[in-house]
Amino acid sequence: GESVGLHLPTLSVQEGDNSIINCAYSNSASDYFIWYKQESGKGPQFIIDIRSNMDKRQGQRVTVLLNKTVKHLSLQIAATQPGDSAVYFCAENPTGNQFYFGTGTSLTVIP
C-alpha cells in the first residue's frame, strides 16, 4: 500500500532561547542512550550519550536527562542558535550493540 510519511513532532524556538526535546523510549531493558542531530542531506551526528547509571549528563551547551521510571529522555540545548536547526533523534540500546531510533523531532530556530 501507499506509505505515509512520519509526522515528525516540530519545535520552533527563538534564537537565544533554550530548547527542550523529549523522547519516550520503549524498552525498560535499555541501558544506553544517544542523541543524534541530522541536518538535511547528511548522516546523523553524535551529540551526547548517557548510560542508565546516570540521570543527567552535560556537554557543551547540551544536557541530557534520563528518567528511567517513566522511560523518558530529554535533550536540552542552551542558547539555541540557527545552526541548531535540524532533526534530533534519540536512540536506545536494549541489547548487544543494536540501537532503536525514535521518530525524531524537527527543531527550527527563528533568527
Place this chain on the structure above:
Amino acid sequence: KAGVTQTPRYLIKTRGQQVTLSCSPISGHRSVSWYQQTPGQGLQFLFEYFSETQRNKGNFPGRFSGRQFSNSRSEMNVSTLELGDSALYLCASSLPFSGRADTQYFGPGTRLTVL
C-alpha cells in the same frame, strides 16, 4: 581521524536490479551497522557486523544482505530491487564491543532511488 565514509553517495537503479553499497568505518572501529532511513518508517536497523560475522539482524527480507572484510570495511547488497527500497542507507561504526554497547558514528549515507 577520518570519519565513516560511504560510497557511492547517490545511486539510481530500476526495479529488479541489484545494488552493492560500501562503507569504510573509522580507523580502529571493528563493528559496522547498517540502517535504512525512509520518510515512512524512519531509521530502521538492518544488521551489524563484527569481526567479519553478522552479529545482529533486523527485520528485513533476505534480499538484504551484507558482509564485512578483514579490514572492517563492509558492503551491503540488495537484490531484486523494489520501489519501496528507495531510501537513505546509513552505515555506522563503533569500537570493539566489550560487553557494553559503544557509541555509533554515522557516515553521510547512500541515497538509493529505485525507478
